[in-house]
Amino acid sequence: MVRSIEPVSATDAVARRLRDLGFVDGEPVRIVGQGPFGGDPLLVQVGYTRFALRRAEAARVIVEGTP
Amino acid sequence: MLHLALVGNPNCGKTALFNLLTGARQKVANYAGVTVERKEGSFTTAAGRSVRLLDLPGTYSLDAASPDEIITRDVCLGTVPGEPRPDVIVCVADATNLRLHLRFVLELKRLGRPMILALNMMDAARRRGIVIDVPALERRLGIPVVETVAVQRHGADALRARLDTAVAPASAPPADLDLHAEVRSLLDAAVTMPNRTAATDEALDRVLVHPVFGLAILAVVMFLIFQAVFSWAEPLMDGIEVAFGALGEWIGPALESMPLLQSLVVDGIIAGIGGVLVFLPQILILFLFILALEESGYLPRAAFLLDRLMLKVGLTGRSFIPLLSSFACAIPGIMATRSIQDPRDRLTTIMIAPLMTCSARLPVYTLLIAAFIPERTVAGAFNLQGIVLFSLYVGGIVSALAVAWVIKRLRKDKSEHALLMELPSYRIPHPRDLAIGLWERAMIFVKRVGGIILALTVILWFLSTFPAPPEGATEPAIDYSFAGRLGHALHAVFAPIGFNWQICIALVPGLAAREVAVASLATVYALGGNEDGLQAVVANEWTLATALSLLIWYVFAPMCLSTLATVRRETNSWRQVWIMTGYLFGLAYLASFITYRIALAWS
Numbered sequence: 001m002v003r004s005i006e007p008v009s010a011t012d013a014v015a016r017r018l019r020d021l022g023f024v025d026g027e028p029v030r031i032v033g034q035g036p037f038g039g040d041p042l043l044v045q046v047g048y049t050r051f052a053l054r055r056a057e058a059a060r061v062i063v064e065g066t067p
Numbered sequence: 068m069l070h071l072a073l074v075g076n077p078n079c080g081k082t083a084l085f086n087l088l089t090g091a092r093q094k095v096a097n098y099a100g101v102t103v104e105r106k107e108g109s110f111t112t113a114a115g116r117s118v119r120l121l122d123l124p125g126t127y128s129l130d131a132a133s134p135d136e137i138i139t140r141d142v143c144l145g146t147v148p149g150e151p152r153p154d155v156i157v158c159v160a161d162a163t164n165l166r167l168h169l170r171f172v173l174e175l176k177r178l179g180r181p182m183i184l185a186l187n188m189m190d191a192a193r194r195r196g197i198v199i200d201v202p203a204l205e206r207r208l209g210i211p212v213v214e215t216v217a218v219q220r221h222g223a224d225a226l227r228a229r230l231d232t233a234v235a236p237a238s239a240p241p242a243d244l245d246l247h248a249e250v251r252s253l254l255d256a257a258v259t260m261p262n263r264t265a266a267t268d269e270a271l272d273r274v275l276v277h278p279v280f281g282l283a284i285l286a287v288v289m290f291l292i293f294q295a296v297f298s299w300a301e302p303l304m305d306g307i308e309v310a311f312g313a314l315g316e317w318i319g320p321a322l323e324s325m326p327l328l329q330s331l332v333v334d335g336i337i338a339g340i341g342g343v344l345v346f347l348p349q350i351l352i353l354f355l356f357i358l359a360l361e362e363s364g365y366l367p368r369a370a371f372l373l374d375r376l377m378l379k380v381g382l383t384g385r386s387f388i389p390l391l392s393s394f395a396c397a398i399p400g401i402m403a404t405r406s407i408q409d410p411r412d413r414l415t416t417i418m419i420a421p422l423m424t425c426s427a428r429l430p431v432y433t434l435l436i437a438a439f440i441p442e443r444t445v446a447g448a449f450n451l452q453g454i455v456l457f458s459l460y461v462g463g464i465v466s467a468l469a470v471a472w473v474i475k476r477l478r479k480d481k482s483e484h485a486l487l488m489e490l491p492s493y494r495i496p497h498p499r500d501l502a503i504g505l506w507e508r509a510m511i512f513v514k515r516v517g518g519i520i521l522a523l524t525v526i527l528w529f530l531s532t533f534p535a536p537p538e539g540a541t542e543p544a545i546d547y548s549f550a551g552r553l554g555h556a557l558h559a560v561f562a563p564i565g566f567n568w569q570i571c572i573a574l575v576p577g578l579a580a581r582e583v584a585v586a587s588l589a590t591v592y593a594l595g596g597n598e599d600g601l602q603a604v605v606a607n608e609w610t611l612a613t614a615l616s617l618l619i620w621y622v623f624a625p626m627c628l629s630t631l632a633t634v635r636r637e638t639n640s641w642r643q644v645w646i647m648t649g650y651l652f653g654l655a656y657l658a659s660f661i662t663y664r665i666a667l668a669w670s
Binding site: 013014017035036037043049052 | 166170247272371372375384
């Protein structure tokens with residue numbers, strides 16, 4: 001479950017877009033796959049949608065709870 | 068006349084709905100001053116009212132992050148000059164993905180414009196057991212809601228009928244409303260969903276984005292595409308060639324009394340048109356694959372698999388789609404880079420797009436491979452000529468990656484690039500959408516190259532015909548023409564890489580479009596007194612070293628002015644055009660020089 005999104009700066013467009021895409025507090029998330037090279041990017045399911053997120057982008061999503 | 072705009076998240080089936088509503092009545096152009104594709108069509112409502120429909124680029128948010136999204140936002144707001152503010156906004160949402168798509172609906176409502184929500188893909192939603200209480204949703208949202216199924220013939224009838232009733236402006240929700248919380252409460256009130264994802268998506272993704280199987284499947288898919296482009300297109304191309312040859316022979320005698328006009332029509336115009344149309348089969352086959360992969364949802368998966376690899380050389384997985392399109396033609400490929408949000412990634416992708424072997428290079432490759440590489444089966448199944456062709460493609464790709472890597476090193480700004488890419492549900496491409504997409508691509512190709520190539524073929528015919536040789540001339544007529552002189556002058560530059568003067572002449576009109584070069588060679592040789600097939604002439608008169616050098620030249624050379632013009636338009640900078648031209652020319656000359664010298668030393 002998403003606890004929060006941590007912007008890396010005051011004008012973090014990536015963090016804003018993550019929120020628009022549904023990465024908001026209390027939303028269930030699940031990692032369903034990884035890229036073939038170095039496990040990057042991650043294939044993340046949030047809500048009913050799957051997104052490819054690079055690890056640096058996914059690092060902004062703070063999660064809590066167990067899988 | 069009712070002005071309607073279709074908006075929605077990417078992958079909501081908006082374009083399929085647009086195709087269903089408007090059929091073939093579509094116009095594709097660009098928005099004034101920017102390079103975002105503008106698609107407009109028309110249809111009539113159930114009561115016979117005529118409607119102009121605009122298909123706006125898909126966007127996740129009005130907080131626009133790319134030129135496409137800015138256009139969508141500004142058209143909805145009515146701030147684009149020369150673009151009427153839509154009377155009604157039709158927001159399309161995928162009924163199987165309402166958690167994401169309803170948020171955008173609420174955001175659009177803030178504009179306070181008359182608005183209809185089209186719940187698309189209702190058939191897929193029903194199959195997955197999703198139950199939507201439409202009247203409740205309508206009540207909660209305060210805007211009309213209709214169900215649509217873009218892949219069924221009558222799937223948009225409800226929308227058509229609804230347009231006959233006036234649509235009131237949406238009441239803007241309070242500015243401080245938490246849209247995500249509101250979406251959740253809407254879903255709780257009106258939607259029952261048994262599962263979070265479709266079982267087929269789960270199963271397919273387990274294989275198709277698997278680190279090993281996924282990559283293997285991707286490699287097989289790419290290889291099959293190229294084998295298909297090479298072998299399926301051949302009979303069609305042969306047919307076109309035969310037809311145009313026959314046309315020339317049929318018209319020729321009628322003009323016998325006017326030899327100059329006869330020469331212009333047969334050697335200039337008919338040969339030129341035939342030379343354009345002969346590449347249509349390859350372009351259509353390649354785009355059929357690209358469109359089918361795009362519609363099915365596979366292309367973003369391919370981008371996902373390749374992202375890390377492309378990131379290493381300073382690109383993004385999103386670059387994959389424009390670069391793949393560049394295999395058909397760099398121009399649509401470069402235009403497709405608009406979907407890359409990061410301007411640096413976009414510029415790098417544009418810079419290397421011409422290194423993807425476009426279909427216009429195929430005729431040159433085909434001619435030389437057929438003339439110099441024996442037709443032999445290797446390892447039981449593969450055609451040796453096909454393998455050489457494949458290597459030329461790989462050569463282009465490898466050098467593109469190297470160039471991208473160098474650009475990344477040279478770049479000063481090293482801040483983060485974003486990926487953030489949706490992997491949509493898999494779906495079976497609808498024949499109508501494929502047919503309309505293919506038709507658009509074919510028209511773009513014919514319109515773009517048709518005029519240019521025809522004009523250049525005629526100019527070349529002029530250059531190779533005038534001035535006429537003097538009385539008692541001993542050399543072929545072309546030797547005395549403007550083209551002959553130009554070719555001889557360029558010969559000094561290109562002799563070190565093994566080009567003869569006929570090649571040098573053909574390179575000049577080839578600047579407008581690469582495929583012209585073969586037509587020009589044919590013209591140069593045909594007018595020079597060689598009536599045999601060009602392939603036989605080339606096989607007899609060129610050395611293997613020259614042929615290899617020309618093949619390599621075509622991997623790199625900035626031989627297409629249309630591409631450079633597109634780069635100018637897309638980057639809005641002459642500087643980028645000169646950088647691209649310079650580096651491609653340098654690479655081409657160097658690589659051809661090395662190839663020629665090695666081939667000479669070995670033979």
